[in-house]
Amino acid sequence: MNKDSRIYIAGHTGQIGYGLAKKLQSDGYENIILRTHDSLDLLNQKSVWDFFKKEKPEYVFYCAGVLGSIDYFVHERTAVIYNNLIMQANVIHSAVKNNVKKLLYVGSGSVYGSHASPPFQETAAIDSIQQGGMEAYSVAKIVGLELCKQYHGIDGRKCISVLPTHVYGTKNISRIKNTLVEEILQKMHQAKQEGVKELDLDIWGTGKKCIRQFIYLDDLVDALIYMMVNYDENLPVNIAPKEAVSLDELAHIIQEVVGYTGTLHYQTDKPEKADDRLMSVTYMQKQGWNPRYTLREGIQSFYTWYLDELQKKGKQVS
Ligand SMILES: NC(=O)c1ccc[n+]([C@@H]2O[C@H](COP(=O)([O-])OP(=O)(O)OC[C@H]3O[C@@H](n4cnc5c(N)ncnc54)[C@H](OP(=O)(O)O)[C@@H]3O)[C@@H](O)[C@H]2O)c1
Structure with missing residues (x-):
């Protein structure tokens, strides 16, 4: 090419x-x-x-x-x-x-x-x-x-x-998706801005058994x-990255990146999701490709971009 x-x-x-x-x-x-x-x-x-x-x-x-x-x-x-x-x-x-x-x-x-x-x-x-x-x-x-x-x-x-x-992640603020990472990040950002002390997330059970990349x-x-x-x-x-995390770990990584200090609540009345759908990365690595970002670095980069975009739109970000 x-x-x-x-x-x-x-x-x-x-x-x-x-x-x-x-x-x-x-x-x-x-x-x-x-x-x-x-x-x-x-x-x-x-x-x-x-x-x-x-x-x-x-x-x-x-x-x-x-x-x-x-x-x-x-x-x-x-x-x-x-x-x-x-x-x-x-x-x-x-x-x-x-x-x-x-x-x-x-x-x-x-x-x-x-x-x-x-x-x-x-x-x-x-x-x-x-x-x-x-x-x-x-x-x-x-x-x-x-x-x-x-x-x-x-x-x-x-x-x-x-x-x-x-x-x-996205490069288009007007079409930001409501998939898990985006949704949690935006909710936490908003809660931080508004000083909300307790936050409900759409994570079922403890979120510790559902492992994803x-x-x-x-x-x-x-x-x-x-x-x-x-x-x-x-x-x-x-x-996929080799790194895999539970949804609970994911929520805490996003919380640290966003700097939200409130308490997180999951949907404990819903059944625990024990979902382990991990992909092998051996063949991908054999082809000579590896991701550059850890999950934390990727979320940090995405959040930095998100704050920049909000600032461009004239919204308060800190
Ligand atoms: N996002 C993920 O996590 C993920 C993970 C694994 C695989 N994938 C795969 O990656 C691909 C892209 O996913 P994505 O998340 O980027 O999807 P997306 O954000 O929903 O974008 C889909 C694109 O397809 C276009 N499209 C839909 N129907 C069309 C039609 N009839 N004619 C012309 N364009 C049409 C949409 O245009 P309009 O919006 O204007 O309709 C949009 O540009 C998909 O094949 C998906 O299965 C996605």
């Missing part, structure tokens, strides 16, 4: 796509092709085909998707499976048939089934389906992996996939570019 390569980012207004576009621009890639949802509906097969035929991108990062909170996944199953399946099929097929050099598909840790044993190895990605409301999303993302696998190698075209763990957006986009440039196999690559 050269600085003048024609690079298309599908989903560039989203959390990952927006961060990736910013990074590629700041790294000097000068030929980035972007289309908003309004100007190119990825559900429209003909529009997607015409776009690829005309623009002929050489490299494609697939960062589009329809996703949200667990409530969204549970209540909008048909939208989740339909939109994700059709969009990715349209993009992957049209890209390969219009001579893309390489496509990188952003999969998801949701492809690892409920019965897979942690830490998840990439070879177990399509073994069974994750339950608990994630079925529609998991199946759509598994199909995306299989699409890439089947198109990989056609006429020398390359389709690779990565499987990121939970992503936190979180990757900072800056690290993830770095991994996407690294894999696009260096990785050519069709086995998907997990993108």
Whole structure:
């Protein structure tokens, strides 16, 4: 991938796509092709085909998707499976048939089934389906992996996939997400500003048994570019830090970074979530990539950015 390569980012207004576009621009890639949802509906097969035929991108990062909170996944199953399946099929097929050099598909840790044993190895990605409301999303993302696998190698075209763990951070303050890290950080910041002494968080039970990995957006986009440039196999690559924390530890790290001194309360009336969905990072490390940020450093960097953005908007931050 050269600085003048024609690079298309599908989903560039989203959390990952927006961060990736910013990074590629700041790294000097000068030929980035972007289309908003309004100007190119990825559900429209003909529009997607015409776009690829005309623009002929050489490299494609697939960062589009329809996703949200667990409530969204549970209540909008048909939208989740339909939109994700059709969009990715349209993009992957049209890209390969219009001579893309390489496509990188952003999969998801949701492809690892409920019965897979942690830490998840990439070879177990399509073994069974994750339950608990994630079925529609998991199946759509598994199909995306299989699409890439089947198109990989056609006429020398390359389709690779990565499987990121939970992503936190954003580069777009107007579209900040309400996923766990963002939600806790914003709540604590607000509580600190308002001098609130007790804070309820949406963590079930003690939060000590639910162990997760979180990757900072800056690290993830770095991994996407690294894999696009260096990785050519069709086995998907997990993108996650080795570091894993319980939700209780996560809350305390955020509390220290934000400097909130009040007392935290969890949803102790709700069942303890004993969720250990750790991804193996051995294969990723073998490819020569590692995250730069520890969880604390990533949250610190994200909070510094968040305060800067609030200041730009004229809000009081200390
Ligand atoms: N965020 C995570 O923690 C995470 C973790 C693992 C994997 N992933 C995967 O990474 C990818 C990106 O995730 P994200 O969190 O960045 O998602 P996001 O913030 O929800 O962004 C999704 C992007 O897709 C676009 N899009 C949706 N429907 C479209 C359509 N019909 N036509 C054109 N564009 C459309 C959205 O545009 P509009 O907003 O304008 O509709 C937006 O730019 C997804 O494939 C997701 O499965 C995410």
